[in-house]
Amino acid sequence: MRKSFFLFVLLMLMCATCKAATASEMRTLVVYYTYSGVTEELAQEIADNCGGTLLQVEDHGNYPRPESQTTYNYANNERSQINAGNWPEIKTSVESFDAWDAIIICTPLWNGKMANPMLTFLHNHADKLNHKQVALAVTSWSSGPNGVVTDAHNTLPNSSFIGTTLHINYQHRDDIPEMAVEWLNTLDFELPKTNKMRVIVGDKVFPATLADNYTAEEFRELLPLTFNMAELNGNEKYYYMSNNLTVDEAVPDMIHAGDIMLYGRNCLVLFYDTFETSYAYTRIGAINDPTGLAEALGSGQATVTFELAEDIIGDVDGDGKIAISDVTTLIDLLLNGDDINDKSADVNQDGSVNISDATDLVDLILNGN
Numbered sequence: 001m002r003k004s005f006f007l008f009v010l011l012m013l014m015c016a017t018c019k020a021a022t023a024s025e026m027r028t029l030v031v032y033y034t035y036s037g038v039t040e041e042l043a044q045e046i047a048d049n050c051g052g053t054l055l056q057v058e059d060h061g062n063y064p065r066p067e068s069q070t071t072y073n074y075a076n077n078e079r080s081q082i083n084a085g086n087w088p089e090i091k092t093s094v095e096s097f098d099a100w101d102a103i104i105i106c107t108p109l110w111n112g113k114m115a116n117p118m119l120t121f122l123h124n125h126a127d128k129l130n131h132k133q134v135a136l137a138v139t140s141w142s143s144g145p146n147g148v149v150t151d152a153h154n155t156l157p158n159s160s161f162i163g164t165t166l167h168i169n170y171q172h173r174d175d176i177p178e179m180a181v182e183w184l185n186t187l188d189f190e191l192p193k194t195n196k197m198r199v200i201v202g203d204k205v206f207p208a209t210l211a212d213n214y215t216a217e218e219f220r221e222l223l224p225l226t227f228n229m230a231e232l233n234g235n236e237k238y239y240y241m242s243n244n245l246t247v248d249e250a251v252p253d254m255i256h257a258g259d260i261m262l263y264g265r266n267c268l269v270l271f272y273d274t275f276e277t278s279y280a281y282t283r284i285g286a287i288n289d290p291t292g293l294a295e296a297l298g299s300g301q302a303t304v305t306f307e308l309a310e311d312i313i314g315d316v317d318g319d320g321k322i323a324i325s326d327v328t329t330l331i332d333l334l335l336n337g338d339d340i341n342d343k344s345a346d347v348n349q350d351g352s353v354n355i356s357d358a359t360d361l362v363d364l365i366l367n368g369n
């Protein structure tokens with residue numbers, strides 16, 4: 001178990017540098033609806049084989065049982081109501097999908113289309129699934145999956161659909177385990193881009209976070225960068241880069257020590273003091289904890305390296321090492337009650353960050369396992 005966990009971690013680290021990833025290398029959520037159990041079996045197989053988190057969508061409990069023409073008619077009438085904008089109740093909702101990079105949707109086909117409860121779940125969460133990578137698996141008695149595929153694309157217009165749809169009909173039911181594995185192997189997800197950076201001054205490493213904007217994305221593509229930055233006003237170091245970036249300037253209320261800003265289209269500024277300003281900048285990111293930054297930069301020119309920091313499991317403070325400081329950072333985060341979506345903090349890789357990750361991290365530091 002421990003051995004396979006570490007092989008998994010190693011694989012994660014190796015794959016941080018390559019583009020495509022399988023579902024096992026992603027943080028994957030397998031969300032499914034089932035009326036009579038077939039899709040549940042499929043979802044279970046998929047989750048077991050990719051280490052994904054399972055989530056069942058629960059319906060309102062009013063569908064007529066056992067399955068008969070009455071059930072089909074009920075579902076059909078409900079679908080007409082959906083088409084008129086009256087969505088049925090479901091019992092399942094998700095606050096945020098931030099803990100997952102890939103979502104595998106498993107649904108039965110009803111009357112040629114997506115089963116109403118799954119359609120409702122996707123409709124209710126479409127905004128939260130924007131830009132998420134999704135893959136689709138459909139079970140039916142005999143009908144082809146096209147109606148379900150159309151429903152999925154119409155309901156999630158801003159999600160990114162990966163691979164071809166897996167379809168299981170009644171002839172394939174005994175082959176679900178093999179078909180699930182085969183299909184998973186065909187899925188090429190894209191590893192999410194990290195927003196973690198390191199700013200290195202001499203022998204000091206300052207973990208930093210890129211801003212969530214287009215300029216920061218352009219800057220990320222240029223990394224790693226090392227500049228001899230000039231001194232200005234006792235509060236900033238600056239460097240005119242050869243690349244012009246897209247700008248979206250604003251006058252910040254305050255400049256904070258550790259802010260990484262763009263002045264104009266190509267002047268990179270690293271602030272090491274906190275003060276009010278009337279100048280406009282585009283935010284690129286910030287050093288997480290600027291303690292010691294001013295001392296490291298000194299009073300003259302400073303050589304500064306900006307580089308991406310891939311997620312290392314257990315390196316919660318992002319300094320590139322796994323040490324006791326990561327345990328204290330993780331406990332601080334847990335005590336603050338923040339939602340933690342940091343891959344490096346999910347030490348046991350179960351899709352959520354909690355106190356068991358802190359104990360596993362201590363174990364990892366003390367015993368190397």
Ligand SMILES: Cc1cc2nc3c(=O)[nH]c(=O)nc-3n(C[C@H](O)[C@H](O)[C@H](O)COP(=O)(O)O)c2cc1C
Nearest residue numbers: 034035036037038039108111112139140141142143
């Ligand atoms: C309300 C309803 C409508 C259905 N409509 C179709 C259909 O149009 N074509 C088809 O091949 N199967 C249809 N089925 C069968 C299911 O798609 C199939 O049995 C599926 O694998 C069941 O998955 P589950 O056991 O996870 O609920 C329907 C089932 C129900 C309950």
